[in-house]
Amino acid sequence: MLFDKLRQIEERSEELARALADPAIYGQASEYARLRKEHADTVEIVDRFRECRDVLKHLADARHLLGDGDRELAELAQAEITELTARQMELEAELKRLLLPRDPNDDKNVFVEIRAGAGGDEAGLFAADLMRMYTKYAERQRWKVEIMEANVTGVGGFKEAILFVQGRGAWSRLKYERGVHRVQRVPATESSGRIHTSTVTVAVLPEAEDVDVRVDEKDLRVDVYRSSGPGGQGVNTTDSAVRITHMPTGLVVTCQDERSQIKNRAKAMRVLKARLLERAQREQQAAIAADRRSQVGTGERSERIRTYNFPQARVTDHRIGLTLHRLPAVLEGDLDEPIDALAAAEQAERLEGVAS
Numbered sequence: 001m002l003f004d005k006l007r008q009i010e011e012r013s014e015e016l017a018r019a020l021a022d023p024a025i026y027g028q029a030s031e032y033a034r035l036r037k038e039h040a041d042t043v044e045i046v047d048r049f050r051e052c053r054d055v056l057k058h059l060a061d062a063r064h065l066l067g068d069g070d071r072e073l074a075e076l077a078q079a080e081i082t083e084l085t086a087r088q089m090e091l092e093a094e095l096k097r098l099l100l101p102r103d104p105n106d107d108k109n110v111f112v113e114i115r116a117g118a119g120g121d122e123a124g125l126f127a128a129d130l131m132r133m134y135t136k137y138a139e140r141q142r143w144k145v146e147i148m149e150a151n152v153t154g155v156g157g158f159k160e161a162i163l164f165v166q167g168r169g170a171w172s173r174l175k176y177e178r179g180v181h182r183v184q185r186v187p188a189t190e191s192s193g194r195i196h197t198s199t200v201t202v203a204v205l206p207e208a209e210d211v212d213v214r215v216d217e218k219d220l221r222v223d224v225y226r227s228s229g230p231g232g233q234g235v236n237t238t239d240s241a242v243r244i245t246h247m248p249t250g251l252v253v254t255c256q257d258e259r260s261q262i263k264n265r266a267k268a269m270r271v272l273k274a275r276l277l278e279r280a281q282r283e284q285q286a287a288i289a290a291d292r293r294s295q296v297g298t299g300e301r302s303e304r305i306r307t308y309n310f311p312q313a314r315v316t317d318h319r320i321g322l323t324l325h326r327l328p329a330v331l332e333g334d335l336d337e338p339i340d341a342l343a344a345a346e347q348a349e350r351l352e353g354v355a356s
Helices: 002-021 023-027 029-066 071-099 121-140 170-177 261-296 327-331 336-351
Strands: 110-116 144-152 158-166 179-185 196-206 220-225 241-246 251-255 306-309 314-317 322-324
Touching: 002 029, 002 071, 023 029, 029 071, 071 336, 110 121, 110 170, 121 144, 121 158, 121 170, 121 179, 121 196, 121 327, 158 170, 170 196, 170 336, 196 261, 241 261, 251 261, 306 327, 314 327, 314 336, 322 336
Parallel strands: 179 306
Antiparallel strands: 110 158, 110 196, 144 158, 179 196, 220 241, 241 251, 306 314, 314 322
8 A cells, every 4th residue: 555655664764864863874984875865765755745644634633623513614624625635636646656666777878879760761861850859859958969970871861870968867858769760751852742651760778887796705616726737836736726616607717826825816806807797798788789679679661659740740659649730840859748748658657556
């Protein structure tokens, strides 16, 4: 139930407040920062929960007055009940929103990858239009845009273009642009005036953070043995060689070129961490590639998230059935209305999963 979750959060918030008030925590900078952040995340929820509890208490008192027999008092009570009930509904809706899990990528910068799909030169020209649209939108948001790559076609379009967009909220807004964008218009090269349909794929990827390699000692098997290769005096007469096996991945590193077992272990750990870092980065790149493929599909005309119809000056977002008859403004970067509608639809869908 919603209130059960809120009571648990309130108890945790109070527990965190007590921990932060303990002078002993000040000497533990990283732990203090972690607890402070967790506490800050609970403050708004707890404030709204307490206000909601107060509203419910006042509602109960007002309803009690209805049966008091005093007509004038009952009228005042009824007016208060109407006002308090409206506030209760507002607070409960806000609490449900606050309980939604936050997208961990929301504050990240993004790469916007735009690629011509079906439609030949016309697809390339529309890719250039979308590149300009996103650049204009970024300017409206006061974001910084950098062209990372641009593969130009012979007619002034783009086979592929990659933008790096830096700014607060870049991912939270641009993530809705992922997919196949379809354009319907008469190409400049079409003499008969026939409308052509072309597509452009757009992938939006959060900027990858450096992979932090942490090695848990319990995941390691460390074997020591006598060095077998050539070496100076003492190298082959003590158990100084070290073999470290990282059991979760099966990676094995050996080091025996130092006389000291401690030095050999330190070297082996550095090599192991470097290999784990490389492995994690490969997996990260594979995940990004899979995400990219899931976003853009095959680029066929039948696959689309949005259609830009030039003859009717119409933009239709097929995911939410939104149609806007102001195509020129959208192509000039006025994307807030479709993005706001998509964000609202996503939030409504997620709210269904929160207990009422």
